[in-house]
Amino acid sequence: MSEDLQAFRLRARAWLEQNMPRAADAAAPSDDGRDDEAWVRARELQRILFDGGFAGLCYPTEYGGQGLTPAHQRVFNEESAGYEMPLLLNVPTFSICAPAILDFGTEEQKQQFLPGVIRGDIVLVQFLSEPRGGSDLAGAITRGTRDGDMFMLNGSKIWSSNAYAADYGLCLARTDWDAPKHRGLTMFIVKVHQPGVEVRRIKQVNGNMEFCQEFFDDVPIPASHVLGDVNGGWAVASRLLFHERTAVGGGSPYVSGPAGVERSGEAAPDLLSVARAGGSLGDPVVRELIGEDRVLERVADQLALRVTEGIRGQELPDSAASVLRLFMATANVRRTTIGMEVAGPRAAAWPSSAFREGGLFGVNFLFRQGSSLGGGSVEMARNLISERLLGMPREFAADRDVPFSQVRQSKT
Amino acid sequence: MQLRLNEDQELFRRTVRQFLEREAPLTTVRELTDDPAGFDRAWWRKGAELGWTSMLVPEKLGGGSLSGEGLRDLAIVAEEMGRLVSPGPLLPTNVVVAALAESSTVDEHTAVIEALLSGEAVAAWAAPTPASAPTVNARATADGYVLGGVAEPVEAGAQADYLLVTASTDGGLTQFLVPADAPGVVRTPLDSLDLVRRFARVSFEGVTVSTVVGTPDGAAEALERQLQTALVLQAAETAGAIERVLEFTVAWAFDRYSFGRPLASYQALKHRFADMKTWVEACHATTTAAAVAAQERSVDAAELVSVAKAYIGDRATEVVQDCVQMHGGIGVTWEHDLHLYLRRVTSNRVTYGTPNDHRRRIADLIEAGSAA
Numbered sequence: 119m120s121e122d123l124q125a126f127r128l129r130a131r132a133w134l135e136q137n138m139p140r141a142a143d144a145a146a147p148s149d150d151g152r153d154d155e156a157w158v159r160a161r162e163l164q165r166i167l168f169d170g171g172f173a174g175l176c177y178p179t180e181y182g183g184q185g186l187t188p189a190h191q192r193v194f195n196e197e198s199a200g201y202e203m204p205l206l207l208n209v210p211t212f213s214i215c216a217p218a219i220l221d222f223g224t225e226e227q228k229q230q231f232l233p234g235v236i237r238g239d240i241v242l243v244q245f246l247s248e249p250r251g252g253s254d255l256a257g258a259i260t261r262g263t264r265d266g267d268m269f270m271l272n273g274s275k276i277w278s279s280n281a282y283a284a285d286y287g288l289c290l291a292r293t294d295w296d297a298p299k300h301r302g303l304t305m306f307i308v309k310v311h312q313p314g315v316e317v318r319r320i321k322q323v324n325g326n327m328e329f330c331q332e333f334f335d336d337v338p339i340p341a342s343h344v345l346g347d348v349n350g351g352w353a354v355a356s357r358l359l360f361h362e363r364t365a366v367g368g369g370s371p372y373v374s375g376p377a378g379v380e381r382s383g384e385a386a387p388d389l390l391s392v393a394r395a396g397g398s399l400g401d402p403v404v405r406e407l408i409g410e411d412r413v414l415e416r417v418a419d420q421l422a423l424r425v426t427e428g429i430r431g432q433e434l435p436d437s438a439a440s441v442l443r444l445f446m447a448t449a450n451v452r453r454t455t456i457g458m459e460v461a462g463p464r465a466a467a468w469p470s471s472a473f474r475e476g477g478l479f480g481v482n483f484l485f486r487q488g489s490s491l492g493g494g495s496v497e498m499a500r501n502l503i504s505e506r507l508l509g510m511p512r513e514f515a516a517d518r519d520v521p522f523s524q525v526r527q528s529k530t
Numbered sequence: 531m532q533l534r535l536n537e538d539q540e541l542f543r544r545t546v547r548q549f550l551e552r553e554a555p556l557t558t559v560r561e562l563t564d565d566p567a568g569f570d571r572a573w574w575r576k577g578a579e580l581g582w583t584s585m586l587v588p589e590k591l592g593g594g595s596l597s598g599e600g601l602r603d604l605a606i607v608a609e610e611m612g613r614l615v616s617p618g619p620l621l622p623t624n625v626v627v628a629a630l631a632e633s634s635t636v637d638e639h640t641a642v643i644e645a646l647l648s649g650e651a652v653a654a655w656a657a658p659t660p661a662s663a664p665t666v667n668a669r670a671t672a673d674g675y676v677l678g679g680v681a682e683p684v685e686a687g688a689q690a691d692y693l694l695v696t697a698s699t700d701g702g703l704t705q706f707l708v709p710a711d712a713p714g715v716v717r718t719p720l721d722s723l724d725l726v727r728r729f730a731r732v733s734f735e736g737v738t739v740s741t742v743v744g745t746p747d748g749a750a751e752a753l754e755r756q757l758q759t760a761l762v763l764q765a766a767e768t769a770g771a772i773e774r775v776l777e778f779t780v781a782w783a784f785d786r787y788s789f790g791r792p793l794a795s796y797q798a799l800k801h802r803f804a805d806m807k808t809w810v811e812a813c814h815a816t817t818t819a820a821a822v823a824a825q826e827r828s829v830d831a832a833e834l835v836s837v838a839k840a841y842i843g844d845r846a847t848e849v850v851q852d853c854v855q856m857h858g859g860i861g862v863t864w865e866h867d868l869h870l871y872l873r874r875v876t877s878n879r880v881t882y883g884t885p886n887d888h889r890r891r892i893a894d895l896i897e898a899g900s901a902a
Contacts, residue, residue: 388896388900390893390896390897390900399897402890405889405890405893405894406886406889406890406893407889408889408892408893408896409836409840409888409889409890409891409892409893409896410840410889412833412837412892412893412896413837413840413841413889413892414841416816416819416833416834416837417812417815417816417837417841420812420815420816420818420819421811421812421815421816423815423819424811424814424815424818425811425815427534431534433534438811440804441807441808441811444804444805444808445808445811445812448805448808497801499804500800500801500804500805501797501800501801501804502804503803503804503807503808504794504800504801504803504804504807505800507807508780508794508800508803508804508807510783510784510794510795510800510803511792511794511795513797
């Protein structure tokens, strides 16, 4: 029987008060899109949580977690509002990669990686998408070639968030070219910073530089770092995608910290004050937009709760996570548009002192489609919902049951 | 509180569904189209025996709910009624009987409460929407009040035996219980979009009343509570309606072939179904959240019922219109049942405040909260 929620809440509140720094005092994010110091800080903060017994709340105790329920995590998230939290570690380390190690790892792998993750010593990243195309993940052509007890990794991965700050990557590579595409893949746990791995940062339209491309040139990987089975990598990748959809949809029990905030001190200014600053607060249309924004924010949370509880209680299949993923993206598209609309002309031109009440909304609008792309495009989510949840016929695929070496590839 | 329903509640849901399928199938709904009342009194009494009128009333007054969470239990009935676009004044009768039972003047209303509980009488709720000021006023006299003004549209206004009327008085808002046959109450049935849900224009032409419900000039809080109950029931009914529409439209997509393939095999249509499935799930999620908040009388209940109304109001009509599109030409015929649902969800969208009215109310609540 785990600790009573109310008792836990009071204990967490008192501990946070005593031990965690206030978000308001956190260092401002750097404006060059690089945030290497923020990563050092996130690891420090995670260590404080770990030492206080508030790290990895939903992870099993044998791997350094607290073995508590998602309800405890929600309580902790509510109480953590206003504190500086290691939010950078939530996605993908805590909510996507580590859960997959929990699902597929050998006992040795779990002991090797999970306690370090929960202490803040190990940061993880996903190496899934390739330059050849993002949605057709199982068509990966990065190769893992067996060489005795080792595999040699060659190829390239892209759109890996924050790879420069990570210690290990979960890398999907082709190990059997004669098998049909889903059956010739293996998931490797790859050390990021080592000879043969080059990490390049990619600048996004909003100036952010969290995305990376990696190049692998004869990178040796011990066979003990295969996650799941050799040629069984698609099962692991599918699980990563499930965790990702859940996390992107706001339903992961492994995310720690206040809801709706990705980085400490970066909560977007509320639309009410933006409208007030722009002199449009009295406009009924603007007030309707402000109300609509709140509606979408609330319904997203409500849907996350419904779907995650439904999946946990097995009333909904795992594929229902795509419902969350789709809702979150479409709600985000609308909310980003509303933000730009409420900011009005200040989204196009602003005094530099007023970036957060104006320009931020213009810049966010430039990156609006990002949330409909990252974590699997919404088109893929719509395929999954119609095919897996509604049972509709699957799309035609020319590469099904064909040896991968015979599958036609892009011309460039 | 659990979001999910317990076993008793699920059993109750099945019982309600079986009753409605047997006693009020869509063929019956169509037959009631030309009936002036839009529902059968004997049928309504049977529903009352199943508890449809008693869930928001404490046991000591003759009511009682299944789980102790009366509004959530009642939302099950509303959802099932939505699935079959059922007739009957579920919303106004329950809002009024709960208002009477919760009022400080409850002892004066026990006979009316009893009549409403048994289904012998039904009630109408003549109240302003969030976006409008009261259109009925009450003037204090030596031995009571005199009502003037017009309320419109009033659900079940012409069928009701009793009206709970919100009127502006010198010091605020006051609610009155008015017998429908009181001299000066003039009820004019309106033509309505829904085939069985009736609305009326009710004018009060110097109606002398003495029965105040609750505190004179102090009805604002009770009115808010009534609005929350109404919006939860309306949301649940709408969510039930679109769930049913999506079910039979998905089935249609599997059965209907064009160019030698089922509609369900076309990606252009599959993606629209994926959107609809997502919206329907979101409608259920926000209905549950609103019901829980209103049930628990939590501080954000006012906001969450408006969130549910603003979201569902818009989405539900879009889901049904999309389902019309999926059906093709048959979807815009009188013969097909789709329009029964479209009528209901459209009616629900624009009554008790439009989605935009509720978005503005949410902005007001945010502003009041940030100023506090």
